[in-house]
Amino acid sequence: MSSNKETFGKTVGFVLAVCLVCAALVSISAVGLKPMQLENKLLDKQTKILEAAGLLDKAGKDIPGTYKKYVEAKLIELDSGKFIEGDVNLFDERSNARDVTKSSKPENDIAGINRRSDTAVIYLVKDDAGQIDTVVLPIVGSGLWDLMFGFIGFETDLNTVKNVIYSDHKETPGLGAEVQNPKWIALWKGKKMFDEQGNIAIEIVKGGAKKDNVHGVDGLSGATLTSNGVERTLHFWLGNEGYGPFIANVRDGGLN
Known part of the structure; x- marks a missing residue:
């Protein structure tokens, strides 16, 4: 009987020892890989920003170098649309949106984000001169399954689109995930987000937009809810609770 208890105790001890060793190895691996994960995350972000600005081909394999040369990140206060002081490298939109002291609940939450960070980082992209x-303006809004994060690249009129790039989403492959299809991305170039009266006019057209519709982009086939999410996201972020005040400031010479 004593022998059985002794054997059972040794077994439990061995299992616990293995668990502790495995846990230690996982923790060490997580800590060791974190810098690499952060570096890869930053590289992906820089890649999407350059793609939104139409500079990805120019960058080639030197994404960090091209980003550093051409892109300047600036912090803005969304309600006023004005540039403010702050470390853009420490800014985390997702963390801010969860912090009630750094975010607010939109009155008209058509993007389905629940809370919006009070500040945002925007990207000013320069030419060789x-x-x-x-x-480039970051955007976030609900798709079919979860929030989708992306970027809009504008010409300096903040109306004419260069690219709309989605960087992070959980949409269905072959359907909503087509937001990352180069053929769909190509449809955005040259589109106008606002009409001549300054009203938000961009629309995602189910069945396809007419060729002369400068405000229309073809809907994603079989992904109506994702398409609707994209349209609502754009309308939210281009409106008064998004970048509306910033856009108004820029048109009054706010970049000079």
Whole structure:
């Protein structure tokens, strides 16, 4: 009987020892890989920003170098649309949106984000002469399954689109995930987000937009809810609770 208890105790001890060793190895691996994960996350972000600005081909394999040369990140206060002081490298939109002291609940939450960070980081992209020729604005809004994160690349009129790039989403492969299909991305170039009266006019057209519709982009086949989510996200972020005040400031010479 004593022998059986002794054997059972040794077994439990062995299992616990193995668990502790495995847990230690997992923890060490997680800590060791974190810098690499953060580096890869930053590289992906820089890649999407350059793609939104139409500079990805120019960058080639030197994404960090091209980003550093052409892109300047600036912090803005969304309610006023004005530039503010702050470390853009420490900014985390997702964390801010969860913090009630750094975010607010939109009155008209058509994007389905629940809370919106009070500040945002926008990206001013310069040409070889050092002149700003593109403004990239981050966006976030609900798709079919979860929030989708992306970027809009604008010409300096903040109306004419260069690219709309989605960087992070959980949409269905072959359906909503087509937001990352190069053929669909190509449809955005040259589209106008606002009409001549300054009203938000961009629309995702189920069945396809007419060729002369400068405000229309073809809907994603079989992904109506994702398409609707994209349209609502754009309408939210281009409106007064999004980048509306910033866009108004820029049109009044706010980049000069």
